[in-house]
Amino acid sequence: MNNKNKLTTMKTLSISLIGLAIGTTSSAQEVQGLFGETVPGLTAAENVRFVEGRDEFNEILTAAAGLGPIFNDSSCGQCHSTPVAGGFSDKKVDRAGIAGPPFDPLAALGGSLFQQQSIEPPVSVINPNTGVGFVAGDCLETIPVQATVTAKRLTPPTFGAGLVQSIDDNDILFYQNNPPSGFVAGIARPTNPFEGGSRLGKFGWKGGVATMLTFSADASLNEMGLTNRFIGSENAPNGDAVLLAACDQASDPEDFPDGITGLERIDRQQDFQIFLSAPAQTPKSGMSGETVFNTIGCADCHVGQAYTTMSTGVLSPALANKEIKPYSDFLLHDMGALGDGIVDGIATEQLMKTSPLWGLWPRAAVSLLHDGSATGGSEVANITAAIQAHDGEAATSVGNFNGLSQPDIDAMMVFLRSLGSSEFDFERNNNRDQFDWFFMHTLFTGPGGSLTPDDDAAISDANQDGSFDMGDYSVFMRAFTG
Amino acid sequence: MKRLFLTAALFSSTVAGATDIDLSVESGGANSIIVTPGSNVNYQVVALLSDNLNEGLGSVLFDVAFDGGSLSKADEPAALPMINFDRPAGMTNPNGFGGTEIGGKLIQAGGAQNTILSSFAPFPNGTVVTGTGKPSGGSVVVLNGALNAPLEVGTYTLELENIDVNVIRQGEIGNPFWAVDQAGEGTITSLSIEVRALFGDVATLSIATPGTQTLSLDAGLANAGRGYWCLGSASGTSPGIYAGPATLPLNFDFYLNFLFSAPNPPVLQNNFANLDGSGQATTLFNLPGHVAPSAVGLVIDHAFILFPTDYASNVVSVQLTP
Numbered sequence: 138m139n140n141k142n143k144l145t146t147m148k149t150l151s152i153s154l155i156g157l158a159i160g161t162t163s164s165a166q167e168v169q170g171l172f173g174e175t176v177p178g179l180t181a182a183e184n185v186r187f188v189e190g191r192d193e194f195n196e197i198l199t200a201a202a203g204l205g206p207i208f209n210d211s212s213c214g215q216c217h218s219t220p221v222a223g224g225f226s227d228k229k230v231d232r233a234g235i236a237g238p239p240f241d242p243l244a245a246l247g248g249s250l251f252q253q254q255s256i257e258p259p260v261s262v263i264n265p266n267t268g269v270g271f272v273a274g275d276c277l278e279t280i281p282v283q284a285t286v287t288a289k290r291l292t293p294p295t296f297g298a299g300l301v302q303s304i305d306d307n308d309i310l311f312y313q314n315n316p317p318s319g320f321v322a323g324i325a326r327p328t329n330p331f332e333g334g335s336r337l338g339k340f341g342w343k344g345g346v347a348t349m350l351t352f353s354a355d356a357s358l359n360e361m362g363l364t365n366r367f368i369g370s371e372n373a374p375n376g377d378a379v380l381l382a383a384c385d386q387a388s389d390p391e392d393f394p395d396g397i398t399g400l401e402r403i404d405r406q407q408d409f410q411i412f413l414s415a416p417a418q419t420p421k422s423g424m425s426g427e428t429v430f431n432t433i434g435c436a437d438c439h440v441g442q443a444y445t446t447m448s449t450g451v452l453s454p455a456l457a458n459k460e461i462k463p464y465s466d467f468l469l470h471d472m473g474a475l476g477d478g479i480v481d482g483i484a485t486e487q488l489m490k491t492s493p494l495w496g497l498w499p500r501a502a503v504s505l506l507h508d509g510s511a512t513g514g515s516e517v518a519n520i521t522a523a524i525q526a527h528d529g530e531a532a533t534s535v536g537n538f539n540g541l542s543q544p545d546i547d548a549m550m551v552f553l554r555s556l557g558s559s560e561f562d563f564e565r566n567n568n569r570d571q572f573d574w575f576f577m578h579t580l581f582t583g584p585g586g587s588l589t590p591d592d593d594a595a596i597s598d599a600n601q602d603g604s605f606d607m608g609d610y611s612v613f614m615r616a617f618t619g
Numbered sequence: 620m621k622r623l624f625l626t627a628a629l630f631s632s633t634v635a636g637a638t639d640i641d642l643s644v645e646s647g648g649a650n651s652i653i654v655t656p657g658s659n660v661n662y663q664v665v666a667l668l669s670d671n672l673n674e675g676l677g678s679v680l681f682d683v684a685f686d687g688g689s690l691s692k693a694d695e696p697a698a699l700p701m702i703n704f705d706r707p708a709g710m711t712n713p714n715g716f717g718g719t720e721i722g723g724k725l726i727q728a729g730g731a732q733n734t735i736l737s738s739f740a741p742f743p744n745g746t747v748v749t750g751t752g753k754p755s756g757g758s759v760v761v762l763n764g765a766l767n768a769p770l771e772v773g774t775y776t777l778e779l780e781n782i783d784v785n786v787i788r789q790g791e792i793g794n795p796f797w798a799v800d801q802a803g804e805g806t807i808t809s810l811s812i813e814v815r816a817l818f819g820d821v822a823t824l825s826i827a828t829p830g831t832q833t834l835s836l837d838a839g840l841a842n843a844g845r846g847y848w849c850l851g852s853a854s855g856t857s858p859g860i861y862a863g864p865a866t867l868p869l870n871f872d873f874y875l876n877f878l879f880s881a882p883n884p885p886v887l888q889n890n891f892a893n894l895d896g897s898g899q900a901t902t903l904f905n906l907p908g909h910v911a912p913s914a915v916g917l918v919i920d921h922a923f924i925l926f927p928t929d930y931a932s933n934v935v936s937v938q939l940t941p
Contacts, residue, residue: 570735571735571736571737571738571739571740571796572739574735574737574739574740575737575739575740578737578740578741578742581712581713582713583712583713583714583719583727584712584719584721584726584727585719585721585726606712606727607678607680607710607711607712607727607729607730607731608680608727608781608783610678610710610731611678611680611731611783611785611801613735614677614678614731614734614735614785614799615785615799615800615801617734617735617796617798617799619735619795619796
């Protein structure tokens, strides 16, 4: 048994014990998951897969294990890091090409994705382009000078990914075929997942990926340089195959099944992401700001209701037949000036997939939009900037937003603050501790209260009965994380 | 090593989650009592966990409902351990540990210990007492209260609803806080309160010799001084006689007809009079000594009504024996 297999065996045994235990706890079901927790109802075996997947997600890949030669970062968790593994971050990748028509993705020069880092072969290895030993940066890819279009793409979160994958394609087609208003005309994007079949794309800024296994395989290669059973060849630095041969340190495919479970890295990455809980939304419904959001047309694309099904490939019964609120129709829309100028399949320059808004508030504290350009201000300022940047099919809604009264804008922001807020996390820092209680205790009503979803105390009204009382406090005790 | 600790903790949580809570509503240690109309009834809610695989109660909450009238707030605890479930050491609703009176019920009576180790808010601010309610330490009275029995005769129930109990997870030492799990509902026992206004001192009378059954009337202080008429029947109690709005639970027969025609006869002394200042009176059923042997086995029922006829008592029976 090699070291990797020994390690895997130990992990599997210990994690199995954890999984057996986690699988029978129930208190977490009373409140929505914090970021990084699992969807409710996983089996013990699925909990094992989740924990193993999380370890894999955070494992730093070495050159010997397959990192590079060109890459953006050395683990999934390096970018998907905030507020916990699986999340978002301000890290961005580079896309570039020559504006058309037709658009030229500069594929021969390594485009349209240009990786930002590279491994460094030993100096004893001769750089075929210079005839001398490699020096730092020799394997690095650069954006070609020919490029006339460059685009940054922000790291999106993967929370609730398994639930999104489990949405029936027909539900997405419904919105394509039945636009909710005359201002929008979304387009579903057919894709062919690596694992076979045909599914509509739901992931990626351009909606080019339908499943988390395909996403994991694609990102492993394109973000980390890890070849795998679906993509067996490396990206050449700026398309230079000779340089690739000299820079590449590991034989392909670099990902391979471990000797115990038979799973590859990409399988474990998938396991972690599909079992991540959906971002919480508290209060779950009834906020006046959501009515404003709907009225001005935001919900025409940011659809706040979707259902998962078992008919789309059985990931897990825990993911099936659930009502979720991703606030996306998962369709491509003409965003006008907000388009990234990159063509990716049928997703032309102005077409961008509706970004799900669930979990919005923590992201708003950092940056928003595909390029992260709505940043630098408060959550409200960044959201406002992101709204104002909307164009194309969203222009009417932006106009409506600009016509809102300040109380309506405030109400809408309070609603948007609920996206990513879990019960009792008053500070919205992804835990439930005594500091939350310090702020919440003054809002305690006792039974017979008259709270509305718009009240601050509504985040503590776990059973949504209009009171923040001992019934809720009892749940708080069980959900307390410290 | 860290993972092993985690494993142990999670296993513990699994076991603790299996703990049930038994709750018993009692009065004087009994789940069934007989009282007079309007009398004061003290009650207690007694808790006992189903196993020792925990560190005791972390919180205990329930609604108290009574089908005999509105409840008043129950008592605040005055001693350990329950005082640690009350503000400020513990946490309760603003109306206090004794419940919030809404719709005649006590909503969310009880409280919680400071398992979250709150130290910045004014409450909870106390320490945690472990072992409360564990079988190893015996049951614990978690609530004391009192109610007034209804004036109307009948059987009423004082029961618990919406029970929500947290137990401290086994092995917890309060670092960094006391993790809790929700207890399952075990045996929940209500208190049955039977209100009677008429009591008999004996259940049988022998035909062999003259005998007396003393019938004690007690309609409660609220009915003091009212006129009463105690009547009898040898033909059963149902459907009784509608006396508007009360129904006298006696069927019409020769005995009842006789009593209607002759107030305060020797056979039923003092059956037609006024209750005293306490709402009480005494009637005597005097069985003569020359009753035919064929009467053996006969059941004679008595009950009374008050004037105006809006109140009827329960039935007291006596059976004739050889």
